[in-house]
Amino acid sequence: MPRDYYEILGVSKDATADDIKKAYRRLAREHHPDVSSDPKEVAEEKFKEISEAYEVLSDDGKRKTYDQHGHAGVNQQFGGGGFSWNDFTHFDDIRDIFGGSGGSIFDMFFGGGGRRPRNAPTQGESLRYDVRISLEEVLTGRTEEIQVPKTSSCHDCRGTGGKDGKVEVCSQCDGAGQIQMVRNSPFGRIASVTDCPKCSGSGKTYKERCIKCRGSGRVSKNSTVSVTIPKGIEDGTRLRMQGEGDAGYNGGPSGDLYVVVQVKEHKQFEREGINLWAEILTTYPRLVLGGTEEVATLEGETAKVTISPGTQVGAVLRIQGKGLPKFRGGTRGDLFLKVKIDVPTKVSEEDKEYLRKLDDKAGSSKKAKGLFKK
Ligand SMILES: [Zn+2]
Ligand SMILES: [Zn+2]
Structure with missing residues (x-):
């Protein structure tokens, strides 16, 4: 016996068309076989159930029949064969279900839309370097040569990863770095975009790889950066050194270097x-x-x-x-x-004599003050 359609969608018998639509969208998002954490078969079965319930309850005529005759009433309308994916017209608005602002469900789940191909120019990572200075140096300012361990573009291969910079355009993706995969699913053919397996998304291949960077096009090395710490700097100030961070990818700009200045405590001030x-x-x-x-x-x-x-x-x-x-x-x-x-902690006898006299005097003047107050 199939489950009750209202129960499947988690709505009451008198739910409005809008309630039904909302419930369906929420469940569809949750149980879509491509996102569900359930095994594929289970997810597909659940999704089918949800879709079938919606197919019936969203249609006034079918809903009425179902309310009167139950499953038997509507199954006939499905031609006895029950639910079939091909009958299912509501998938036309699947882009709607998945929040669609123009992108398709495939873009959202397979990253086609906003994702940048791996061989797109990308900025390198930003780095942080801490410098501790004295309060005296806040007064004068200071110029400091710092050694920053950072990633730079490999000089030997000009960042290409190929020996002597010799690279070829990847034959599998024609240099795009990404390929489209098409597979069949209950909803029809699904196209997804993935990194090209041959060039790992770089769009380039080489016959022999650069020995120095082992084909990555990037090497780690210490770079000397001259930092000017201005006078009057506050503790915790971040100085941004544009372009002094790690090298960019695929010709993208370098990241920045942030020099964080800490001011040491001073004994006197x-x-x-x-x-x-x-x-x-x-x-x-x-x-x-x-x-x-x-x-x-x-x-x-x-x-x-x-x-x-x-x-x-x-x-x-x-x-x-x-x-x-x-x-x-x-x-x-x-x-x-x-x-x-x-x-003073060490006092001579002579000084003590003075101090006693002073104390006597201070005492009597205090008493005198007290008397006047009365
Ligand atoms: Zn490729
Ligand atoms: Zn190299």
């Missing part, structure tokens, strides 16, 4: 955009009385900083123009210095 931050150590008397302090800048020079009387610990001092340059040069940011006290 912390970066904040174009500004630098550091600490400045001074003494308690100098904070109280005011004075000057010396500090090393990123370029290794000494800069003088004025400390005004009464400067607090944690205050921020600024030296203009001693930060980093803007990307690719230009004005420089500033150097910010956070004030810290250099607390």
Whole structure:
């Protein structure tokens, strides 16, 4: 007993024509023998079942007969022989079923449409190279010669793969690199495009292959590339070196080389955009009385900083123009210095005496402040 047509399509008895069409399209896509994961015979049987159900339910007359008389009613209309692929007219819109925007089902499953033949000019792969630089080098910029292991076109055979560059047009595909295969299937003849087996899709053959590249037309070698790392570069910046990647295929352009620049951390300075931050150590008397302090800048020079009387610990001092340059040069940011006290750990007896006196005084003035507040 054949299965119920409504059940096969997974729709209810009162499904609209549109529901039926949608269900059929979904199932047809899923169970098409050329895409189904089932064994061929099973897939074909399933597909036939789905198609038969649709054939009947999509036709108002046949559907009515089926609703009244079941399978017996419609089987007669199929001339007693049941379903035959040749009767099946709905395959006219198969391109419709498979999402067709002009391409045929064969294009979609066998890659005829969008696929490029293997011998089409194709860009080579892009490469990445990491460079680590110091913060000092962000200040000055740097030019670096790097050794990039990349694939280049073989010099010996001029990239052809044939000895001394001697190649012939493939006789099987006439240089196209692809051939059309036609086979019979339940839907009729199916044409598919595949890479030519004789030339593996290259469109060319050679009598003797190039020894150096073993016929591939490509060799791996280290290339020296000069990279200019501009001033003011940020950590993680990617510099694109056009055409410095792997060689292209079949005369296509080379890929690009991406140099990724990482900036190492610095012991003294912390970066904040174009500004630098550091600490400045001074003494308690100098904070109280005011004075000057010396500090090393990123370029290794000494800069003088004025400390005004009464400067607090944690205050921020600024030296203009001693930060980093803007990307690719230009004005420089500033150097910010956070004030810290250099607390001596070895103190002479004499100094201790001074400090005790100082402490007594500081203590009494604190008390006095407290009293006034009350
Ligand atoms: Zn060929
Ligand atoms: Zn070669």
